[in-house]
Amino acid sequence: MPSTRAQIMNLPNILTMLRIAAIPLLCVLLLSPDREPGFWAAALFAAASVTDWLDGYLARKMGIVTVFGKFLDPIADKLIVMAALIMILPFNRVPAWMVLVILGREMIITGLRGIASTEGIVIPASNLGKFKTIFQLVAIIGLLLHYDYHWFFGVHHPLVIVNMHNVGMFYLWIATIITIWSGVDYLNKFVRVIAK
Structure with a gap:
C-alpha cells in the first residue's frame, strides 16, 4: 500500500497544489486595472484552468485517484474563481x-x-x-x-x-x-x- 506522502505527492495533486499556489500571483496582477497585468492574469488563470482538467485526467489515467485529491481539487477550483471575481470587483x-x-x-x-x-x-x-x-x-x-x-x-x-x-x-x-x-x-x- 502506498505511503501517505506518496498518495499526496503525486503528479495530479501537485498540479492541484500549483493551482492554489498561483492564486497570490493572480491577486498581485489584479491589483492594477491596466491592460498588461490583466493580460498576464488572464493567461495565468487560463493555464490554471487547463490544470483543473489535466489533474483529473491524469489521476484517472494513472489510477491514482486519492481522497486527498478529491478533497483538494474542488477547493482549488473554488478558491481561484473566488479570487479572480473578488479582485475585479473594485474595478466595476x-x-x-x-x-x-x-x-x-x-x-x-x-x-x-x-x-x-x-x-x-x-x-x-x-x-x-x-x-x-x-x-x-x-x-x-x-x-x-x-x-x-x-x-x-x-x-x-x-x-x-x-x-x-x-x-x-x-x-x-x-x-x-x-x-x-x-x-x-x-x-x-x-x-x-x-x-x-
Whole structure:
C-alpha cells in the first residue's frame, strides 16, 4: 500500500497544489486595472484552468485517484474563481450581485456535500455543474482581458475588434443562470436523498 506522502505527492495533486499556489500571483496582477497585468492574469488563470482538467485526467489515467485529491481539487477550483471575481470587483468589471450568487452557491453546495458525506452519502456532480464551471472559466478570462482586442494584429477595422469585457459578461450571464439552476437541482437531490 502506498505511503501517505506518496498518495499526496503525486503528479495530479501537485498540479492541484500549483493551482492554489498561483492564486497570490493572480491577486498581485489584479491589483492594477491596466491592460498588461490583466493580460498576464488572464493567461495565468487560463493555464490554471487547463490544470483543473489535466489533474483529473491524469489521476484517472494513472489510477491514482486519492481522497486527498478529491478533497483538494474542488477547493482549488473554488478558491481561484473566488479570487479572480473578488479582485475585479473594485474595478466595476462585474456586478456584485452576480459574484454573491456564484460564491453563495458554491458555499451552500459545499456545506450540503459535507453534511451528506457525514451520512455516508455521495451526491454525484451533474452535467449542469460541469457546464457552469466551463462558462465561469470562459467568462472570467474575458473579464480579466477586459479591453478591446484585434483578431488580426495591425488590422484596425471595427469588424475585427472584440471587446473582451462584453464577451466576459455574455458568458457570465449564462454562468450565473446555470449556477442558480444547478444549485436548485443539487438542493432538490440533497433533500430527496436525505429524506430516504
